Amino acid sequence: MWSRCGRPVHIVDRNPLQLERASAQIQKLRQTWPLGSLPGDRTNTAWGAFAVSSPDGLADSLGQSWLAIECVPEVRPLKRSILQELDVLAPADVIVASNSSSFTISELLQGFQLQSPDRFASIHSYWPPETTPVEIMGAESTRPEILQTLMTQAAAHGFQPFLVRRSSTGYIYNRIWAAIKRETLQVLDEGVATAAEIDGLFKAVLQTPKGPCAQMDTVGLDVVLNIEEHYAEERPELPKAPRTYLEKMIAGGKLGVKSGEGFFKYEETK
């Protein structure tokens, strides 16, 4: 996504297989996704170059960059260690951002000394990659110019940036989506409607291809539970029934699409 308006991107991963997969996936996207087909695309620009390397190439890549985004798995100590490494390795004019879906940048930076905490921010993207909105959020220590640069540059690279004006777990979209998931689970638990009825109603009213139950099945019910537990840690007033409902489904082996059954049944894909 960052390369589609012609600018180069470096991908650094410690797993060579993942680098191979990423390269193949990017090539495939570039073939199937014509330039000019998304908001912000410039039809007269070619794709930017992309380079892949192991963490040994990190310092070199940082020397050629204005922005570094960490996208390592959603494990707080791992993210914190990568951010610390970037604090030391990235030249002073490089903005350092996290793509974490559930940890705010304030939470990730809490309690450790950084050389330059004022250049850290969150920039959160979506799946699938051709989704153009990104949400940009700072910590209390973030310089306002950093957020302004990210907003301007994200738009110049073809994104639709949205500024999260205060630190918010779940940013804007995921936080509101969490409320929809929670209430869906509550409605199911109370026996108000079935999953098929909830999704049928949502699809018809919002003219959307997927309802909340099918969407949770796609993400995986164990992941949905982890996310909800994180919100509940921060906001103890949240109802427990939606989590209990998910726990029962998970204990019964219903994890969603990946286990063949969640709220709905899925054909085995091999």
Ligand SMILES: NC(=O)c1ccc[n+]([C@@H]2O[C@H](COP(=O)([O-])OP(=O)(O)OC[C@H]3O[C@@H](n4cnc5c(N)ncnc54)[C@H](O)[C@@H]3O)[C@@H](O)[C@H]2O)c1
């Ligand atoms: N998957 C999504 O739809 C999505 C959407 C938005 C944000 N995110 C966020 O993106 C981040 C990554 O999620 P993902 O689903 O891509 O995870 P993933 O597990 O698919 O990919 C993480 C990558 O990090 C690499 N890695 C792990 N430790 C490393 C290290 N020390 N140095 C270098 N590379 C290392 C792994 O090899 C792997 O390729 C998470 O913070 C998640 O919240 C994911």
